[in-house]
Amino acid sequence: MWTAPTPPEWLEIINREGSYLELSAVVPLDEQSLIAHARQRTGLEDFGDDLWREPFAVYVRALEEEAQLTLMGRLMARNDVILWLSTRLQVTATLARHPEILQQDIPAPMFIVGLPRSGTSILFELLAQDPAAGVPLMWEALQPCPPPQRETYASDPRIAQAHQLFTQWSRVAPEFAQMHEMRGDLPAECGLLMAPTFISDHNASLHQTPSYSAWLAQADYLPVYQYHKSLLQLLQWKNPRQRWLLKAPEHQVHLETLLQVYPDARIVQTHRDPIKCMASATSLMGTLYSMRSDQAFNAQMFENIIMGEATAARLNRVIDQRAAGDVPAANIADSRYQDLMDDPMRCIEAIYAHFGMPLEAAARTAMLDYLQQKPRGKFGVHRYQVDERRTTERRLFERYQSTYNVPDEV
Helix, strand or coil: CCCCCCCCHHHHHHHHHHCCCCHHHHCCCCHHHHHHHHHHHHCCCCCCCCCCHHHHHHHHHHHHHCCCECHHHHHHHHHHHHHHHHHHHHHHHHHHHCHHHHHCCCCCCEEEECCCCCCHHHHHHHHCCCCCEECCEHHHHHCCCCCCCHHHCCCCCHHHHHHHHHHHHHHHCCCHHHHCCCCCCCECCHHHHHHHHCCCHHHHCCCCCHHHHHHHHCCCCHHHHHHHHHHHHHHHHCCCCCEEEEECHHHHHCHHHHHHHCCCCEEEEEECCHHHHHHHHHHHHHHHHHCCECCCCCHHHHHHHHCHHHHHHHHHHHHHHHHHCCCCHHHEEEEEHHHHHHCHHHHHHHHHHHCCCCCCHHHHHHHHHHHHHCCCCECECCCCCCCHHHHHHHHHHHHHHHHHCCCCCC
């Protein structure tokens, strides 16, 4: 039922003109060129461990052979990869010069997990209003080095650059602003922090690269979460955070690994009608892909958030992990989308109560102010259709919806 949005006229003109060029030569995406440019840009040589090398090779090969990138798509992809490689170089150099960074404590970080489009973003932004909660912002997740400093945190020049890069998404696909707000100073998902490992759903979400998605499905995420922790330590080194608040839908499929690295993690799992989530995610993912390529959208690429059986298996696995104690009850709380929409503060109070956390008056006031300033549909309404054939998949989610009392929305 999903169809790609019509691109802006300026983008159609650029990409049409680009189609006459030898794009692989004009905007190269080969390993050697990307690595050389990152090294030249930073003046650094050492990428650290070899965790990234195999997925990097798989990723750039898939960009060239599978993604069918337009001129704009190639420009955006090359810029992304160079930034991720540059971050690896800079993080490696910073930790080598200051090994004491890795002694930083990360006590009881809170992670928001769940299906994409299940309320993770609005819950993340609301919880981030608590002055005690530290979140990685888009600009520092994109370029964490040099480590942000408290004195210049609000005026760092990287904020403006990141803002232009991330709002570019809505200039390339204006419909995207209705689905997901992007700014340089908004809270960032963990996928962006993990991107320099080249083992991240963030990287896969930008292009249709089936061989890379298949590689991710069998990847070991333990070193990825260890890298993630080292970045949090680096980010708080000169700008301390009382406690970290983090978010990424992909954490939902790596909970045991997450708890290996963060054994005292506080996990908040969001819940919403999976059929509604899958339809909304299809629209979001399709729009993301259409920014960089004209090829038809292939929903199989992200089957565990878009296709019924794989999505049900993902959700049921967490039920099994919780029942077996692999994800202890003390470590995880639940947040239903309907409750968050009906009474946001009551929903947040329940989360704080589960973890024995005080909800201070200043935090409550900041959250209420945020809700008033950001009404639903601020940038327009995200309109999408739910294919009526999808309602036949309802039976796949009976266990999930019964376990968490998730109402039908379709």
